[in-house]
Amino acid sequence: MKFLFYLVHEYSIPVFRPLVSYLLTEKKEYDFRFFLSEKVNQLVPKDWDEFRKLYSLEEANNFNPNFVLCAENYLDYRLPGLKVQLFHGVGIEKEAHYSIRHFFDIYLTSGPLVTKRFDELAEQYGYFDVIETGWPKFDHILNFDSSRPEVFGEKDTDKKVILYAPTFSRRMQSAEILAATIPQQIYKDELWLIKFHELMSPRLKNLFDSLEGENLKIVKDSDITPYLHLSDIMISDTSSVIYEFSCLDKPVITFRTIGNFEKGLDIQDPEQLRPALDLLLQDSNYKKAERLSMLRRVNPYLDGNISARVFEALGKVHSEGLSAKKTKPANLFRKAKIWSGYY
Template sequence: MPKHYLLYVEQPYSFAILRPIQDAIRANGDKACWFITKRSGIANGLLEGEQQLKNIEDVKNFNPCAVFVPGNVVPDFFPGVKVQVFHGLEYKKKGHFAIRGFFDLYCTHGPLTTEPFTRLAEKHRYFRVIETGWPKLDPYFNYEKRQNEKPVILYAPTFSPNLSSLEILFEQIKSLASSGDYDIKLKFHPKTKPQWQKLYQTLAEMEHFEICQNDNLIPLIQHADVVISDTSSAVDESLLLGKPVITFNNSQPQDALINITAAEQLTNALEQALSFSDEQQLKINQYITQVHPFTDGNSAQRILAATAQIIETGVMQKPLNLLRRYKIRKALNYMKLK
């Protein structure tokens, strides 16, 4: 009898993270369905052939053996093992290692996340940690880099007001686009402030500037020659594909980055990135071994194997977590005890 799995979505970027898991589930002859929170308003993001469970009773009748979550919370009253697969690779952000009491299994990406979560598992003693890699990257390791007519610069800043470079770098991004020397592509985070989005929409008529609507950042990274960001998950995703990355005031700048601290440094940093040295490439390769050493495109299958291991051994009792459980029930308008 086919196993049932649930894919839990609250943000548009979750589709790209979870679809490789869906593919792996189907390849095993099992069934995956999606639960998309109503407040997200993104049910139109499903593709043909993908099945949505529209209410909680449908989920309970479906009775999944596991729920895969790229966010921070999941309804505790859903059936199945709760599996955290993470919404990004940005381990430097505050809260990445916060334990919220919802998950039975954390599927980590590489040593830089596995080791801290393993220590947390030893402390809390109700969840397990298995290093699997990140499923979003599965389809993207084997690709042929296209030759762009002129350098393509992807600008992918974070939404966080304390970390975002959107306001500070506006004039520099405008100048790069108006020069005609580059094709500038901007990808907003879904949570970006509306006023910041409006600011950059004033550039939308420029020939060499584009605001990209694609929910999946990875194809944009593949196309780019250089990525500009700040403290965002786009930084690590770009480095893992071997791209030179310029960051503005990165919260924890590592050797693999070209980090700047003033807006006027951007032009020189871009010249450096476009004439990338072997030494800089070596630093990126060393970083990859720590962040995400898997390059075989099989992380989703490893996640399913790890989940099967937890199902077989059984889950441990999680903390009561009453306030968070109440909040998620209120958000989903579900006040039953089970």
């Protein structure tokens, strides 16, 4: 089998990392290539061989993959092969997570809560298959070297680390409100890390620029994974990174989250932030059972073997074909955006 990894945004890289590692170590008989944007090409891991990188439709057509793996919301429909959606997050509270944009033949879902929705959509549209495999980035997180990185120097290694990772969505983001209160919440024996989503508004990022100091740092790295391991508590809102942190069995504070309140300790007022932090720093197991129960509904596969399930599922499709028999809609409006270079 041949696979083409489609990368336009850097948030796709950690989703694909464990899949690429699996192919290189366990499935050397499979061939694969990367279809890259110029921006992402500057950021991909150095061990992703140059000869595997493709930049044009002609090169992709010559490679002729069986499957195109994508963690974006869209891809170039002119690429050969079955199009597979792996998702760039598990933002299950966001309706956009369930948007059917008519690009994909297969949706690989993270867990039963997500699978149920996509099964209903598959029945409605009739042209794509849904297979529950788990979300590959959890492999990347769980198999990551969790030794404490040298981020702030030796003198800071005993400090508690608070990670604030808000979503970028205007309707759900917390950054605008919490930017004013966070400086007052920081204790001297704490380090606060601020990690923005790649698509966060520059205006909101600028609110935090002047806050940097000895006890607050803005993370510039594209991959949040090292900082998930480094941190003791996460603060967020309705970002899917909450579930990424929860898979490490660590507590989360959510600010005015939308749905699935069991995933963290939710607060509605900025003044509740410090008391919530003090509570979780004292008792990291507070509401642990509810938090892990929610995670099991979103992604129950925490054995580090999701990548194996992905290729096992696609191998079965390759040998047996899709179960869905209808054809995709014409989708001319979105295809026109591909032609014009809008995406």
